[in-house]
Amino acid sequence: MTFNVLLQYLLPHRALSRVVYWATRWTFKPWKNFLIGTIVRKYQVNMAEAAQSDPLAYQHFNAFFTRKLRQDARRADADATALLSPADGRISQAGRIVAGRIFQAKGQEYTAAELLGGEADAAPYRDGRFVTIYLSPRDYHRVHMPLKGTLRETVHVPGRIFSVAPFAVEAIPRLFARNERLVCHFEGEHGPFVLVMVGAILVSSVATVWDGLVIPPYAPAIRRKSFAGQGITLERFAEMARFNMGSTVILLFPEGAVTLDELAPQQHVQVGQRLGVQPGA
Known part of the structure; x- marks a missing residue:
């Protein structure tokens, strides 16, 4: 070590x-x-x-x-079926979720249930797809919607606040499932999807457009908040949250919901860039 x-x-x-x-x-x-x-x-x-x-x-x-960008600095991919990058940063990993297990780095993995805070929450994503994006200090730190979605629930999962820099991701087992995080469950036009805001060392602070500052305070136990029936629907490419210091965003989709492009570790991506496509759209 x-x-x-x-x-x-x-x-x-x-x-x-x-x-x-x-x-x-x-x-x-x-x-x-x-x-x-x-x-x-x-x-x-x-x-x-x-x-x-x-x-x-x-x-x-x-x-x-948390600065705003010029209106013309980022554009959503013109293909309405495209899955958009929710953040500026670099691809940490992307690919299949295998029997509920998500690849972290160099032999490290964690389960969707650990990440999301429960087996029932993870069940739709057992054999789905994931994308993990690391935001460095130089990046734009507002997070946007990869698809149009209606907010169903948020889950504030307590935990540590390890660094999410590549050296830590490669060395610390189950890092993303151990850090403090906000899990955002959405219902899309073609099924559910999840966007996870993972906190990091030196202010794991997260704010959303619907609730303002959510972290801190830090959670002593899992906190669930239902938004069912409130009609909070965010359009594709719309801002949905921000990190008040850098961190990581993880997207989860059920099997068959999206087909990912070839995304290589350390590949640079920007908000609005195509990451894949919705086959059923």
């Missing part, structure tokens, strides 16, 4: 996240300008795509981190 991996087990994840949550919202100009400038330089953030292109014009670091 490397030192970086060992550190993931030893660090006080939630305490650190609370400190960073406050620090990334401090409006003291020298502080927030230092943080923003450091990230822009280190990760070569493309501010020309942002609705506000001046990085130092943002009120605080988190406002910069």
Whole structure:
């Protein structure tokens, strides 16, 4: 075990996240300008795509981190049957769910039931398809709908807050099923699908367009919230949530619901880019 991996087990994840949550919202100009400038330089953030292109014009670091893009910066694939990428980032893994098991990396895997918080929730996806997308600090951190869907339920699953960087994904068993996460269940025009917002170290903070800030607070136990009958329907390509610091998005689909394109690990993707197609559409 490397030192970086060992550190993931030893660090006080939630305490650190609370400190960073406050620090990334401090409006003291020298502080927030230092943080923003450091990230822009280190990760070569493309501010020309942002609705506000001046990085130092943002009120605080988190406002910069969750920045909106220009309206013309991203486009949905013109094919109405295309499955869209919900996020900017890189493909971590994608492919078949085999008897309820999802491939993580280099011999690591976890179950859909562990990820979603229950066997019944996982049953429709037992032999389905999955896509895992990693968002780095340089990426756009708003998450959009891969398909049109009506929100049925959210499940806030408590857990650790390990890093989701590639080194951790390769080394920490069942990482995505162990981190704090928000599971969003949708009913699409051709069946159910799930979008999982996986938290990460140093503020595993998630906000949705329907509920605002959801994480934190961190959950002491699984929390379910039903939206049945509320008519919350989001169009394909519409914004649905955001990470207030980087993390990972996981999509799950039942067998036969989508045919994925050839998606290679570390392949760069952008919001609205085609990931596959709905055969029955």
